[in-house]
Amino acid sequence: MSLTTSEYDSLLREYEQRQLDGEMDLRRRREEVTRDVPAIAEIEEQIVHGSVQAARLALAGNSSALDALSRTNDWLIQQKHQLLTGAGYPADYLDRRYVCPICKDTGTETVSQPDGSIVRRPCSCFRRAIIDRYYMDDGLRERLARENFTTFDLRFYSSKKIDEATGQTYREIAETALGDAKDYAARFGSEYRNLLISGYSGVGKTFLANCITGELLSRGFTVLYLSAFRLFEIFEHYRFGDRDASKQASLDFDNILDCDLLIVDDLGTEMSNSYTTSQLFVCLEERDREKKPTLITTNLTMDDLSKRYSERIASRLFQFRYIKLFADDIRIQSMI
Numbered sequence: 001m002s003l004t005t006s007e008y009d010s011l012l013r014e015y016e017q018r019q020l021d022g023e024m025d026l027r028r029r030r031e032e033v034t035r036d037v038p039a040i041a042e043i044e045e046q047i048v049h050g051s052v053q054a055a056r057l058a059l060a061g062n063s064s065a066l067d068a069l070s071r072t073n074d075w076l077i078q079q080k081h082q083l084l085t086g087a088g089y090p091a092d093y094l095d096r097r098y099v100c101p102i103c104k105d106t107g108t109e110t111v112s113q114p115d116g117s118i119v120r121r122p123c124s125c126f127r128r129a130i131i132d133r134y135y136m137d138d139g140l141r142e143r144l145a146r147e148n149f150t151t152f153d154l155r156f157y158s159s160k161k162i163d164e165a166t167g168q169t170y171r172e173i174a175e176t177a178l179g180d181a182k183d184y185a186a187r188f189g190s191e192y193r194n195l196l197i198s199g200y201s202g203v204g205k206t207f208l209a210n211c212i213t214g215e216l217l218s219r220g221f222t223v224l225y226l227s228a229f230r231l232f233e234i235f236e237h238y239r240f241g242d243r244d245a246s247k248q249a250s251l252d253f254d255n256i257l258d259c260d261l262l263i264v265d266d267l268g269t270e271m272s273n274s275y276t277t278s279q280l281f282v283c284l285e286e287r288d289r290e291k292k293p294t295l296i297t298t299n300l301t302m303d304d305l306s307k308r309y310s311e312r313i314a315s316r317l318f319q320f321r322y323i324k325l326f327a328d329d330i331r332i333q334s335m336i
């Protein structure tokens, strides 16, 4: 499912509602406290009055009067906190509460740039809401709950079978892969790194990608999880779809470029052509320019990848951190 303009608007309306709810909630608490401790209303009024005066003095450039006033205001706030705690309320009981303190439930955050300019951009909570609502189907949600770092079971990997190229057992290789995936998730956000998880079908590649996804989602990152089939379908719609389909694909494309981690599952299983392949390159290139990581799982070997995709894509993929898994078919084993 994709995000249409009206769905986007409905999300915006939800944020407006969230702000109204927040104001109502504060009003309710204020009424409750005022009944209990009437003096607080007076102090609050003085604080508001003081803030207005402070703004005027700041405009007039009267810094000494401003200092005196801010000292008075600090004292008033302290008084308010004392009155609250004295009456058995938490000191911050009359503070406005937000679902997201970063954007104060507006969905937009304001960021100062190094050159001093200010830009407004969608808050990460808003981007997460979009991805959660329009890309995470129930199946994916359930899989993420089931497949995580605590349920990744090394016993499914043979401690007898040996990969001839490295001389390591399948289990040793899986242990390293699990460690690398944990390390990748732990460093995410502070270190820019792309990841390629490769291995035959049923060895646990998607499981490992799900472990990383769950971990990052719980830390507030936006993760967009797309099968390669779906990703290439978006590329096609972007180019050939009717007006509505291409408008949707364009919104999808924005999310593909914008999310903190893009996961492309099962690269190599899609129907590709020279156009979609070139779009994949655009996508990798653009994300790389913005230092936004991409995680790809694939059945293909490095050799297959360079045969199937253009040289420039292959050379990009060769720079990814590489995790390989070997196993007898895990899904078959776990069913037994």
Ligand SMILES: [Zn+2]
Pocket (backbone or CB within 6 Å): 100, 101, 102, 103, 104, 105, 106, 107, 108, 123, 124, 125, 126
């Ligand atoms: Zn927010």
